[in-house]
Each structure stands twice: as structure tokens, then as C-alpha cells.
Amino acid sequence: MLIYQHSRSGRRATAQAPLQTADLSAIPKRFRRQQRAELPEVSEMQAVRHYTRLSQQNFSIDTQFYPLGSCTMKYNPRGCNSLAMLPEFLARHPEAPADHSQGFMACLYELQEILKEVTGMQAVSLSPAAGAQGEFAGVAMIRAYHDARGDKARSEILVPDAAHGTNPASAVMCGYRVRETPSGADGDVDIEALRRLVGPQTAGIMLTNPSTLGVFDRNIEAIATLMHEAGGLLYYDGANLNAILGKVRPGDMGFDVIHVNLHKTFATPHGGGGPGAGPVGVSERLQPYLPVPMVAREGEHYHWLTEESCPESIGRLSTFAGNAGVLLRAYIYARMLGGEGMERVAEYATLNANYMLKRLTDAGFDAAYPERRATHEFILTLQRQAKELGVNTMDFAKRLLDYGFHAPTTYFPLQVPECLLIEPTETESREELDGFIEALCRIKQEAEEHPEQVTGAPYNLPVKRLDDVRAARELDLVWRPDNN
Amino acid sequence: MPFIPHTEEDLREMLAAIGVPDIEALFDEIPATLRCGKLIRLPQAISEMEVTGLMSARARQDGAPVCFVGAGAYDHHIPAAVWQLASRGEFYTAYTPYQAEASQGTLQVLYEFQSMMAALTGMEVSNASLYDGATALAEAVLMAVRANRKSRSRRILVPRTLHPAYRRVVQAMVGKQNIELVELPFDPAGGHTDPAALAAFEGQDITALVIPQPNYFGVLEEVDLLTDWAHANKTLAIAVVNPVALALLHPPGSWGEEGADISCGEGQPLGAPLSSGGPYLGFICCRQKLVRQMPGRIVGRTRDLDGKIGYTLTLQAREQHIRRSKATSNICTNQGLMATAATIHLALLGSEGLERVAAACHANARSLVQKLTALEGVEPLFNRPTFHEQVLCLPVPADDVLRQLSAQDLLGGLNLSRDYPELGNAILVCATEKRTELEMDDFQRKLRAILTC
Numbered sequence: 001m002l003i004y005q006h007s008r009s010g011r012r013a014t015a016q017a018p019l020q021t022a023d024l025s026a027i028p029k030r031f032r033r034q035q036r037a038e039l040p041e042v043s044e045m046q047a048v049r050h051y052t053r054l055s056q057q058n059f060s061i062d063t064q065f066y067p068l069g070s071c072t073m074k075y076n077p078r079g080c081n082s083l084a085m086l087p088e089f090l091a092r093h094p095e096a097p098a099d100h101s102q103g104f105m106a107c108l109y110e111l112q113e114i115l116k117e118v119t120g121m122q123a124v125s126l127s128p129a130a131g132a133q134g135e136f137a138g139v140a141m142i143r144a145y146h147d148a149r150g151d152k153a154r155s156e157i158l159v160p161d162a163a164h165g166t167n168p169a170s171a172v173m174c175g176y177r178v179r180e181t182p183s184g185a186d187g188d189v190d191i192e193a194l195r196r197l198v199g200p201q202t203a204g205i206m207l208t209n210p211s212t213l214g215v216f217d218r219n220i221e222a223i224a225t226l227m228h229e230a231g232g233l234l235y236y237d238g239a240n241l242n243a244i245l246g247k248v249r250p251g252d253m254g255f256d257v258i259h260v261n262l263h264k265t266f267a268t269p270h271g272g273g274g275p276g277a278g279p280v281g282v283s284e285r286l287q288p289y290l291p292v293p294m295v296a297r298e299g300e301h302y303h304w305l306t307e308e309s310c311p312e313s314i315g316r317l318s319t320f321a322g323n324a325g326v327l328l329r330a331y332i333y334a335r336m337l338g339g340e341g342m343e344r345v346a347e348y349a350t351l352n353a354n355y356m357l358k359r360l361t362d363a364g365f366d367a368a369y370p371e372r373r374a375t376h377e378f379i380l381t382l383q384r385q386a387k388e389l390g391v392n393t394m395d396f397a398k399r400l401l402d403y404g405f406h407a408p409t410t411y412f413p414l415q416v417p418e419c420l421l422i423e424p425t426e427t428e429s430r431e432e433l434d435g436f437i438e439a440l441c442r443i444k445q446e447a448e449e450h451p452e453q454v455t456g457a458p459y460n461l462p463v464k465r466l467d468d469v470r471a472a473r474e475l476d477l478v479w480r481p482d483n484n
Numbered sequence: 485m486p487f488i489p490h491t492e493e494d495l496r497e498m499l500a501a502i503g504v505p506d507i508e509a510l511f512d513e514i515p516a517t518l519r520c521g522k523l524i525r526l527p528q529a530i531s532e533m534e535v536t537g538l539m540s541a542r543a544r545q546d547g548a549p550v551c552f553v554g555a556g557a558y559d560h561h562i563p564a565a566v567w568q569l570a571s572r573g574e575f576y577t578a579y580t581p582y583q584a585e586a587s588q589g590t591l592q593v594l595y596e597f598q599s600m601m602a603a604l605t606g607m608e609v610s611n612a613s614l615y616d617g618a619t620a621l622a623e624a625v626l627m628a629v630r631a632n633r634k635s636r637s638r639r640i641l642v643p644r645t646l647h648p649a650y651r652r653v654v655q656a657m658v659g660k661q662n663i664e665l666v667e668l669p670f671d672p673a674g675g676h677t678d679p680a681a682l683a684a685f686e687g688q689d690i691t692a693l694v695i696p697q698p699n700y701f702g703v704l705e706e707v708d709l710l711t712d713w714a715h716a717n718k719t720l721a722i723a724v725v726n727p728v729a730l731a732l733l734h735p736p737g738s739w740g741e742e743g744a745d746i747s748c749g750e751g752q753p754l755g756a757p758l759s760s761g762g763p764y765l766g767f768i769c770c771r772q773k774l775v776r777q778m779p780g781r782i783v784g785r786t787r788d789l790d791g792k793i794g795y796t797l798t799l800q801a802r803e804q805h806i807r808r809s810k811a812t813s814n815i816c817t818n819q820g821l822m823a824t825a826a827t828i829h830l831a832l833l834g835s836e837g838l839e840r841v842a843a844a845c846h847a848n849a850r851s852l853v854q855k856l857t858a859l860e861g862v863e864p865l866f867n868r869p870t871f872h873e874q875v876l877c878l879p880v881p882a883d884d885v886l887r888q889l890s891a892q893d894l895l896g897g898l899n900l901s902r903d904y905p906e907l908g909n910a911i912l913v914c915a916t917e918k919r920t921e922l923e924m925d926d927f928q929r930k931l932r933a934i935l936t937c
Contacts, residue, residue, distance in 0.1 A: 003596050003831050016563045017837035018917050022847035024732065027869050031704050033734055036835040038603040047831045048565050051593070055574035058589035062573025068582070075487050076577050079532040085567075088543035093553050094761030095898050097890045100549055103542030104760055110527075117525045129615040129762070130817040132804070136657070143660065165804035169814035175660035178809040216513045247511055248518045263817065267487070270579040271821025272590035273612070273781065275763035291656070307652065315656030319556050319618040319649045319750065320761025332539060336486055338529025339522060347507045348488045354510050355498045373513050401586045409582075412805070429489040430498060456789075461585040463794035468584075471786035471798040475775065477609045479599040479785075 003040045003050050004479050013044040038481065057462045058272070059406045065432050069377045069409035069421025070164070070212055072242045072264030074349075077333060080267065084328035094320035098303060104324075105302035109295040111331040112279075118342060119241075119258055120251025121281030125290040127322035131239060134259025134278025135170035135206070140314040141257055141282060141289040142204045142233045143174050148312070151231070154203035158232075160189055162213050162413040167206045167237060176203060183415065187215040187369045191222055198226060204233040209253065210240045210375035212413045213368065214353075214421065224254025233257065233286075238278075241265045242425070243350060243376035246343030256283045265345075266330035277326040288312040293321050348426035349376035356424055356433055363441050368416045377423035379416055386418045391447040391454045393418045398465060399446070399457035403439035486529065549893040550923050552852070554873045554914025555700070556617065556647050557761060558753045560728065560841065561918055562825075563832045566755045570825040580781070580817070584796040585788075590820065591795035594783040597827040604730045604830075605723070605747040606737025607769035612781040613823040614766030614815060617750025618653035621694065621724055623779045623813055624748045624768055625658050628692035628720045630812070631745070631777045635718065637689035643668040643677040645699035646724065648903040666690075675703040675866030675875060682713050690717060695744065696724040697733060701912065702849070702873025703866055704733070711740030723747040727754055727767070729871045731838040732846065746770045755829030756822050765822035776802060779813030781820075844917035845872035848924070852915040855928040859935060865910055872916060875900065878909040879935065886911065888934045894927060 024032070042050070059066065066073040092104055112124040128134040139157060146154045157171035161180045168178040179197055184190040189207070205227055210216045217223070227234050236250040236258035242265045250258045262268050263276035270276070282290060292313045294305040307313060337345070353374040360380060361367050368379035386392040397407035397420070409421040424433055447454045458464065476483065490498075495507075504510060511519075530538070551559045570576070574589060581587030581594075594612040601610040614620040625640055640658075642651055642665045655665055666685075671678040676699065693714040697707050707723070714721040723736035723744040736744035751765030752758075770778060776799065784798030804811040833841065849872040856862050861879030878885055882899040889896035897911035904910065915924065 002592070002599075003827075004599065012834050012836055013563070013832045016561075016832045017840040018844040019840075020844075021840065022843035023850075024843055024846065026850060027704070027732065027846070027871075030708070031733055031869065033730070033732055036839065037600075037606075037731065037735070039600055039833070039835040039838065040831050041834045041836075042831060044563075044565060044832060047828065048569065050831070051569045051828050052572070054589040054592055055569070055572045056589065057587075057592070058574040058578045059583070059586040060574045061577035064586075066579070068579060071579055073577075073579060077487060077532075079535065081571070081576075083536060083539040086539060086543040088546050088548050090757035090759050091548045091551070091559075092546055092760045093551050093559070093758050093895060094557050095553050095555055096546070096549070096760075096895060097887065099887075099890055100546050100895070103545035106542060107539075114526060117523055120520065129619070129819075130815070132814040132816045133615065133619075136814060140656070140660065164816070165806070165808045165811065166814050166816050168809035169804035169807075169811040172809045173657070173661065173814055175662070218513055218515065221515060221518070244514070246523050247520065248514050249520050252518055252520055261817075269576045269821070270817075271819075272575055272578045272587075272593075272824060273580040273820030274817040275615075275819045275821060276817040315659075316649060316652045317619070317656060318653065318762065319616050319647065319764070323615075323762040324760035325757075325763050328539075332535055335527060335530055335535050335538070336532060339524065339526035341486055341529050342523060342526065344485055344488055347510075348485075348490060350510045351490075351495070351498055351502075351507055354502050354504075358502045373510060397583065398585065401583060406586060407583050427487050427489070430494045458585050462588045463585055463792055464788040464790055466584050466788050466794045466796045467786050468796055468798070471784035471796050472801075474786075475772075475798070476785040477595075477598055477775070477782060477798075478602045479596070 002479055003042060006042050006046050006050060007040040009041060011041045011043060013047060064404060064406050065428060065436055066406040067408050067422050067424050068406060069423040070239050072423060072425055074267055074425035075427035076267050076269040080329040080332040083332050084325055089328060102302055105295045107328055107331045109297055109302055111327055112295060114334045115260060115279055115281055118245060119281045120249030121258060122284045123287045123290060124279055124281045125294045126279040126327050127291050127293060127317055128259065128278040128280055129318055129323050130274060130276040131259055131261045131278040132166040132170055133317055134280050135166055136173055137280045137291045137314060137317060138235045138257040138259055139171050139174040141286045144289040144314050145286055146203055153200055156201050157203055158197055158205040160207065161415055162211055163206060163208065164212065164239060183213060187213040187372055188217045188219050189223060191219050195226060198230045202230055202232040204235055206235040206237055208237040208240050210243045214375055214378040215369055215372045216375055220253045239264065243346055245346040247346050257286055262326055262330040267333045268326045268329040275323045275326055277323045289314050291315060291317050345426050352424040352426060352428060352433060353378050356422060356437060359437050360440065368419060377421060380420045381416055382418040385447055389447045389451050391451050393420055395454045395457065396443055399443045399454045400439060401458045402460045405436050405439055547893060549895050551895045552913050552915060552927060553895045553898050555898045555912055556750060557758050559758055559916050559918055560753050562755050562757060565832060566825050566828045569828050570821060575821065575824050581797060588795060591783050593824050593827050595785060595795050597823045598783060600827060600830045601767050601769055604727050605769045606735030607747050608772040609775050610767065610769040611778050612783055613819040614768055614780055615819060616762065616764040616766045618650040620748040620766030620768050621650050622654045622657035624722045624746045625654055625692060627746060627777045627779060628722055629663060631774050632691050632720045635689050635691040637691055638663045639690050640665050641668050641685065641690055641693045643694060645670045645677055645701060646694060646696045647700045674868040675701040676705050676868050679706050679709040679713060690719040692720040692722050694722045694724060698726060698729055698871040701866060701875045702870040704869045708740045711744055715742055720745040725749045727751055728842050731842040751826050754826035756825060763819055763822055765819045765826055777812060780815045780818055841917050848915035848917060848919050849874060852913060852924045855924055856931060859932050861935065865907065873912055873914040875910050875912055878911060880909060882909045882911045885934055889930055892930055894930060896927060
């Protein structure tokens with residue numbers, strides 16, 4: 001039932017708005033709304049019940065194992081949330097002057113320093129609102145760098161075929177043409193193919209390492225050398241940073257610019273689709289182009305770096321300073337982990353993934369890259385099951401929901417047929433992993449014995465499998481009184 | 485180990501199952517030359533108790549001054565239920581609803597959000613959120629360039645009365661795609677975009693006209709005339725609106741003869757705390773016929789195998805994970821939780837409640853301006869109708885005054901000299917429904933003391 005369907009004309013959560021009506025004579029009639037907007041009219045309790053019940057129709061980290069590959073669905077510590085929501089932080093206006101901002105700015109400054117250290121970059125700007133905006137900022141800086149050198153012939157960005165869709169989309173927003181580089185049979189970038197694509201037209205390459213194929217690209221130094229010799233720059237997509245935290249740093253691999261997804265590696269909540277935060281870090285030569293604002297320190301005093309102090313900046317990417325509340329959560333998380341805690345993140349995330357990979361392949365599942373170590377995630381391919389049993393990856397995914405597990409990422413990366421990209425994260429216990437492994441094995445057995453049991457899933461959720469074709473064909477995006 | 489559940493025994497058995505001697509062996513594919521040492525420059529771990537002390541001290545250090553600043557971020561009352569509900573783990577710690585059957589809660593909330601935003605703006609469809617108001621406008625500009633097939637110029641008219649940060653963000657986000665932003669001057673007496681200023685562009689190929697309502701100065705624009713001019717000139721009209729103001733003001737869907745083509749803006753006033761500028765909530769609505777040019781996630785209502793109503797992400801062929809370099813936008817993670825809060829906020833207020841909030845803001849702003857302009861030398865700069873913000877001219881440099889007020893725990897407005905040097909000692913002041921007569925009297929008293937000393 002929609003909130004609108006609880007609505008009755010004249011009902012109102014009266015405690016929630018000023019009681020007296022005000023004098024509106026200063027607004028001439030031609031500017032005034034003639035008819036009230038169609039919003040629900042419900043009591044406070046009706047609203048509370050309605051949204052509480054809706055929340056119960058979600059899977060979430062707090063309620064289920066959520067091994068969504070490349071999304072790093074780790075536990076979001078409660079302390080980070082409650083401290084970022086201290087009343088003074090919530091009440092701080094973005095234009096508050098420096099004398100009412102030193103505590104907040106100290107947190108941001110220290111987060112910039114922490115991210116510099118864990119990524120091995122020279123400077124950091126926290127302002128991008130999510131990973132895709134970090135990518136945009138990174139590629140825009142690559143372009144600003146080439147433009148400043150008068151190097152106008154560089155019109156292409158290279159992107160591996162396994163990359164997140166945001167990579168090519170971000171490059172296009174920066175005015176570049178995108179060329180895809182293939183992956184080899186072992187999952188690493190095919191370096192000979194890459195060599196043929198690199199030239200004076202190449203502005204840079206966007207890489208995730210470990211890649212979205214769940215393996216660490218062993219040729220990264222050769223790729224960096226190849227790119228730099230051709231005058232191109234390397235962009236690091238931080239989606240998989242959780243795998244290498246404290247083990248190897250993008251700056252040391254030769255990357256010139258990176259973004260970090262704080263909502264992945266730094267445990268800030270995903271919020272049903274956001275907000276995230278996608279800070280960018282750069283090597284020295286890209287430092288002048290970082291997006292504003294940033295925080296600088298002079299003695300014990302913090303101040304903002306804005307357009308005036310950074311004239312070569314690629315500019316501003318949000319009205320104020322990005323998703324500040326997310327930045328505070330990430331800062332608090334980083335302080336609770338410390339350096340040692342961050343190394344443990346990569347260690348136990350990798351342990352969990354390799355344990356699952358081993359047990360699942362032992363149980364008869366096919367790894368996409370059986371010769372390779374798992375990183376913090378790995379790929380199974382269900383091509384065999386799809387062909388022999390007529391049960392595909394989507395069916396397995398839906399059946400997993402019945403067993404009380406959120407499905408892994410499905411059908412991504414695109415070049416691995418019938419794939420499941422599984423990322424357990426370091427915060428899951430062995431028992432939880434064992435339960436998931438057992439469920440996958442049972443589903444495999446079901447698929448062998450009663451395939452229709454799997455292809456008809458899910459059964460135990462608020463709805464059965466939804467008709468996506470109908471959703472796209474008979475668009476129904478908005479409730480109206482005549483569309484009940 | 486904070487947040488890691490493994491016991492020594494777990495570790496031993498898991499390593500044995502994998503068949504490696506230690507965890508370090510799992511990193512053997514990383515070239516040894518690349519491995520970093522200990523991250524010694526990071527601070528030592530501290531406990532939750534210690535970090536609580538640290539953060540509480542920093543929060544106290546910043547204090548909570550009484551806020552008469554708006555300028556794109558507004559201090560509204562948020563019903564307690566909004567964040568108690570939005571902070572429920574099931575909303576807070578879920579992700580993008582890729583598995584629709586296991587995400588009906590988030591999906592239905594977003595469908596309700598789309599419905600409410602479409603109702604407020606008077607538009608036919610809405611998406612499920614963008615980052616913030618400024619990026620929503622940048623996306624609206626890109627969308628207009630794709631949608632206006634009659635135009636080839638990629639020229640966008642942007643009034644100088646639009647929020648300066650929005651103008652900068654749009655430039656940063658669309659400037660690399662050969663899109664030209666042309667600034668429209670404002671009327672120095674009214675503080676609004678004079679429709680007559682458009683005569684200079686009559687008959688030219690203009691892709692879109694941006695129309696803020698209210699504008700950055702709090703002034704109401706002649707939205708009907710501007711929209712009609714756009715359509716007569718084969719130009720798309722992009723509305724940038726404050727959703728709280730829309731409870732009182734003519735919605736963009738019915739501006740002029742045909743209504744705006746795209747409406748976008750900052751959803752922060754709907755349940756998001758000021759929180760230093762984010763996370764906020766970008767929204768974008770449009771005509772049904774433009775929906776395939778929309779950026780970002782969209783939720784649709786459909787049926788399941790049994791014919792039962794359910795919700796799912798739809799029109800995904802527009803999006804980066806399917807269309808890659810040909811997507812309508814690169815956006816992936818959006819501001820879903822803020823959209824959830826906005827939906828609950830609007831459900832609790834209803835249209836009458838929202839109208840009362842808007843009316844109280846308007847009345848408070850008038851009252852504030854009356855009190856402040858009663859002081860010698862403090863004058864309203866513009867003579868046109870406003871919503872809940874206004875530009876005042878001070879007899880002395882604004883920075884000094886604002887600094888002294890801030891030292892007395894009162895944020896007395898925003899100095900406009902950086903972005904509008906032509907306005908002299910001008911400040912932009914705002915009063916929401918939260919500001920009391922007592923606080924406004926106090927503002928007056930403090931300002932009088934500063935100006936007379």
C-alpha cells in the first residue's frame with residue numbers, strides 16, 4: 001500500500017508545522033500556487049508505521065549477509081553514525097565562518113592526510129560526492145594537465161572491457177572518446193593489445209586494481225611504464241581499494257590520480273543507493289588541478305582553499321563541500337582502525353574471499369579464473385549449469401534471497417558469461433560464509449533435481465519475480481489520484 | 485580487532501582449508517617491489533570511547549550559532565520521526581536496489597518520492613535523486629542539450645541571479661563538452677532577470693534558458709514571461725526551484741502557457757540537516773516525453789508473477805552500467821537515503837503543513853527585514869517580492885559586521901561582495917520558520933550596537 005492510500009483529506013500530523021497562518025500579501029497573486037500539491041495527508045503514527053513496515057521489506061547489511069561484488073558491503077559501525085550526527089555537526093551551516101568551523105575542518109584536514117598516506121598520493125580533495133564524480137574529477141584533471149601543456153592531440157581514454165560502466169561514461173563527460181582494451185585469458189590486461197592501442201592520441205587509462213575480474217593485475221608496472229612513455233596518465237578507480245589497504249598503494253603502482261569510495265572501503269552506510277563520497281588523490285603534477293574546496297592548515301588554524309587560491313583547479317563539483325556528513329563518518333572509522341587496523345581490513349577481506357572460493361570450487365562450482373588467487377572478491381561462472389540444467393545465474397541469485405542471503409553481483413563484468421561476483425568483506429564471520437556456501441550448494445542440488453524450484457524463485461519475499469519488461473513498456477513512475 | 489570477527493581458531497582453519505601457511509601468502513601475486521611498509525604516518529587506533537571524546541570536543545568547539553544564513557542551505561525543523569525512520573538499519577545499510585524482490589522497501593519509498601516531487605513541481609515524472617542542487621542543474625543542462633533537437637548551438641542562458649556556486653558547478657561539469665554558458669544580467673533595482681534583457685537573444689539558436697525561482701537574492705522571477713519567451717524561441721525552459729517555496733509558489737509545470745520542460749533543484753530543505761553542506765539531495769523532474777533523456781535511477785511500478793504490485797528500477801538502458809560510454813550520465817551511487825528522508829518529511833507535513841512552513845518562513849523573513857532596516861543605514865537593496873531571503877545593504881563593510889556578529893554566536897547573513905562586487909556592502913539574510921521573534925530582536929540589538937560604535 002502506498003502512503004497516498006492511507007491519506008484522508010483534512011488529516012495532518014499537526015505537531016509538525018507552525019500552527020498560525022501567516023500574512024502572504026507581499027506575494028502578488030500571479031506568483032502564487034493555485035492548487036495544493038497532491039501530498040499524502042496522514043497522521044504521524046500512520047507515517048511511522050508505514051515506513052517502518054516498508055523498511056522491513058529490505059535486505060540490508062544490518063539484517064543479512066550482502067556479498068555484492070565490487071560494492072564492499074561491510075559493517076557500518078554505529079559509533080561513526082552517532083558521532084557524525086552530534087547536534088553541532090548537523091547544525092553547522094556550510095557558509096559558517098572559520099571561527100565556528102575549526103573542529104569540523106580539523107576532521108576534514110586529518111582525513112585528507114590519512115587518505116594521502118593510504119593511497120600514496122601527494123594531495124587529496126574530499127569534495128566529489130560519489131565514485132562516479134571522483135572519476136569525472138580525475139579525468140577532468142588529466143585533461144587539464146594535457147591542456148596546460150598545450151598537448152591538445154590527446155583525445156582518447158582507454159578503459160578495460162571489464163571496467164565499471166561509470167568509467168567510460170565519466171570519460172565521455174570530460175569530452176574524451178573511449179577505447180576499450182581487452183583482458184587476457186588470465187584476467188590481467190592484455191598488454192600486447194594495449195600496446196597497439198596506446199599512442200600520441202592517448203590521454204590516459206582508467207584501471208581498477210585488483211580489477212573487477214577479482215584478480216590483481218600483475219603487469220601493473222609494465223602498464224604504467226607503457227602509458228607514461230607514451231605521455232598518458234594512469235587513473236585508479238578505488239572501487240576495490242579494500243583488497244589492498246596497507247599492502248600496496250596506488251601511488252606506488254605508478255598511478256597519477258585516484259578516487260576512493262568512502263562508502264565502500266571506509267564503511268560509511270550505502271543508504272539504499274547513497275550518499276557516498278569519492279575523494280580524489282593526485283601525484284604532484286596534477287595537484288594544481290584538484291577540485292575545490294579543500295582544507296589547508298596554517299599553524300593551528302584551518303582555512304578553505306577555494307577558486308581564488310587554486311586558480312588552475314578544475315572547479316567546483318558540488319554547491320558546498322561535498323557529502324560532509326559521509327566524510328565525518330569515514331574519518332571516525334579511520335581513527336578507530338588506525339594503521340594496523342587498515343592492514344587487517346585487506347588481510348581478512350582477502351582471507352574470507354579465498355576461503356569461499358576454495359570451498360565453492362571444491363563443491364563443484366567453476367571459478368572464472370581458477371589459476372588465480374582471489375583478492376577481496378572472486379568470480380564464479382555458472383555457464384555449465386545454465387547450459388546443462390537450464391538454470392541461470394539470475395535464478396541462483398533469486399533463490400539465494402529465499403535462503404536469506406542477498407545475491408552477489410550478477411552478470412558483471414560483462415565478458416564473463418553467467419557470472420556471480422562475490423565479495424564477502426572482512427566483517428563477516430566464518431559461520432556466515434559457511435551458511436552462504438551451504439545455501440549455494442543446496443541450490444545447485446535443487447537445480448540438478450528440480451530446476452523449476454530454482455527458476456521460479458523467489459518464494460519467501462514480499463513479491464515474486466517482477467516483470468521488468470512491463471515496468472519499462474507500461475511506464476508507471478508516479479502515483480496520481482487517477483493512477484491508484 | 486575492531487569490526488573483524490575472526491578468532492585465532494577461525495584463522496587457522498580457514499588458512500588450512502585454503503592450503504596456505506599464513507595470510508601473507510594470499511598476497512603473493514602482488515609484485516614484491518610494489519609492497520608498502522607499515523603505514524606509520526597514520527594515527528594509532530583509538531577506541532570508540534576515545535573517539536567519542538575527540539568528536540564531542542570538536543563539535544563543542546564549533547558551537548551552534550543562531551543562523552540567519554540561507555544561500556542554498558536552509559535551517560528548517562525536521563520532525564523527529566524523519567531520521568529515526570531513515571536511520572533504521574534496513575534503509576541505512578542497504579544499497580542500490582539491484583535485487584528488486586529483496587528491496588521493495590527502498591523501491592517503494594523512491595516511487596513515493598518520485599510521486600511527491602512530481603506533485604510539488606507540477607511535472608509529469610521525477611527520477612530517484614541526484615547529488616545536490618548544483619549537480620542536478622548540470623545534469624538538466626546536459627539533458628536539455630540531448631533533448632532539444634531543434635537546437636544545434638549548445639548555448640545555455642544562465643541568469644546572474646542564479647546561485648554563484650551552481651554557475652561554477654555547471655561550468656565545471658558541462659564545460660568540457662563544448663557547451664557555452666551565456667550570462668544574463670539582472671535588473672539593478674528589482675534584483676530579478678528583466679525579461680526585456682532577452683530581446684538581445686531573440687531569434688538566436690539558444691538550447692535552454694535556466695530560470696531560478698526564487699533566485700539567489702530571494703527575489704521572485706517573472707517565470708511565466710521567461711518560460712513563454714523560451715518556448716517562442718524554440719528554447720527549453722529549465723526551472724531551478726526551492727521545494728519548500730513551491731508550497732506557496734506557482735509550480736514550474738504550469739509556468740507560462742506550456743510549463744517548464746525540466747525542473748530541478750536542491751531537496752535539502754525537505755528533511756536534510758544543514759550538515760556543513762552535505763549530504764543533500766538533488767532532484768530532477770521533467771515532461772513524460774523527455775523521460776528517456778533523464779539521468780540516474782528511476783523506479784517503476786509493475787507486477788510480479790502472481791500479478792501482485794511491486795516496484796523495480798526501470799529504463800536502465802539509459803544508465804552507465806548498461807549503456808557505458810553512451811549513457812545519459814555517469815551517476816551510479818546517488819542520494820537514496822536523503823530521498824528517503826525527504827519522502828518521510830513530506831508525508832509528515834502534507835501539503836498543508838508544508839504550506840504553513842513556507843508561509844512562516846516568508847513572514848519571518850519580512851519581520852526580520854523590517855527590524856533590521858529600522859536601523860540607520862540598513863536598506864533593502866531590491867524592491868521586488870521575495871520568499872524567505874533578502875539582500876540588505878549595510879553602511880559599513882559587511883565582513884567586519886558579520887565577524888563581530890559571529891563572535892557573539894550569531895550568523896548574520898552572507899557577504900555578497902565576493903560574488904557580486906557591484907552590490908557594495910551587501911549581505912543576504914534568511915529567516916526560516918525556526919527563527920523566533922526573540923532571536924530576531926537579538927539580531928537587531930546586536931547589529932545596532934555594532935553599527936553605532
